[in-house]
Structure formats: structure tokens, C-alpha cells
């Protein structure tokens with residue numbers, strides 16, 4: 001039997017290992033990976049939406065410009081038509097006005113064609129924007145439900161962590177300060193394991209067999225003697 005301090009330290013180690021596993025479980029809740037995938041997909045779609053939106057806005061701008069030109073042409077045509085029927089219009093004026101009216105009619109027809117073309121060009125862009133917005137809304141709702149699942153899983157794990165942490169803290173009060181400090185140093189350097197039991201002739205920290213001379217020295221030492229593993233440097237708890 002090792003000194004009670006070392007047995008207590010090993011108990012602390014066991015709680016620390018469980019705590020590490022719980023923290024790892026919390027960090028690697030499976031839904032987190034799904035969430036990251038969804039967020040990456042949403043990023044891609046947002047990029048596409050920005051492009052499609054810009055292309056659509058450009059066509060809308062063209063369409064609005066053409067519609068404004070069309071409205072101006074129609075307004076001018078109405079003005080001329082009113083003047084044509086006015087009794088004060090002279091023959092030469094009427095000729096000039098008829099010429100302008102013909103030209104305005106041609107312009108109107110061309111503008112109408114161009115507005116139609118803009119509307120046709122806009123149609124697939126509107127559809128693309130709508131499709132991307134719908135896909136993003138779908139992802140947003142999936143993200144929200146995954147976040148709920150993750151939050152719930154976190155709560156469960158955090159409760160387990162709290163329980164384990166209390167047990168750990170209670171056990172740690174039985175470990176002398178200097179030993180605790182050495183343990184923490186080793187633990188942070190050696191993948192979370194600072195103290196290990198000697199099982200047979202091997203260290204359960206590094207799983208290597210200790211040299212026969214070292215085993216002999218340990219066996220002959222008083223029960224409260226302090227050893228570290230020759231191979232990995234961890235605090236060795238001898239049963």
C-alpha cells in the first residue's frame with residue numbers, strides 16, 4: 001500500500017481523467033460537426049445570393065430606367081396629341097408634330113421591347129434569389145434545432161462535470177500542496193496523466209516495464225517512499 005497521500009492523489013487523477021473525458025465529450029457533441037457543415041453550406045449559399053442579388057439588382061435598374069424613358073415618351077406623345085387637335089396649330093407646326101409623334105412611336109415600341117427583354121432577363125434571376133433565400137431559411141431552421149440539441153446535451157454534461165468536480169475538489173483537499181503542484185505540472189505536460197499506479201512491473205501511465213533494478217529498489221523501499229517512473233517521469237503509486 002502506498003502512502004495515503006499518493007492513494008488520494010490517484011483518486012484525484014481518476015476524477016481528473018473523468019473530467020477530461022467529459023470536457024472532450026462536450027467539445028465533440030456529434031451535432032457540432034453537423035452544425036459546422038450547415039454553417040459552411042450557408043456561407044456558400046450566402047455568397048451565391050450576393051452574386052445573384054447583384055445581378056438581379058442590375059437588371060432591375062435597367063428595367064426601371066427603361067420604364068422611366070417609356071413613361072417620358074408617352075407623356076410627350078400625349079402633349080403632342082393634345083396640341084395637334086388644338087385649333088391654333090398651324091400646318092407647318094402640325095407637320096413637325098406628326099414627325100415627332102412618328103419618331104416617338106418608334107421609340108416607344110423599341111423601349112417596350114427592351115422592357116420585355118429586361119423582364120425576361122429578370123425572371124430567372126428572381127427565381128434564383130428566391131430559391132437561395134428559401135434554402136438559407138431552411139438551413140437557419142435546421143441550425144436552430146441543432147443548437148437546441150447541443151444546448152441540451154451541454155446541460156447534461158455540465159451537470160456531470162459539476163458532480164465530478166465536487167468529488168475531485170473534495171479528494172484534492174487530502175493532497176499536500178507540493179505534491180499537488182508536481183502532479184499538475186506533470187499532468188499538463190503528459191497528456192492529462194500526472195500520477196500512475198505501478199501494476200506488476202509496469203507503469204500504468206506509459207505502459208512500459210521498469211528495469212528489474214528499479215523494481216528491486218522500489219520493493220525494498222519503505223512504504224511511504226516517493227518514486228517517479230523512470231520512463232515517463234510520472235508520479236508512481238506503488239500498491
Ligand SMILES: [Zn+2]
Pocket residue numbers: 196203204205206207208229230231232233234
Ligand atoms: Zn511511466
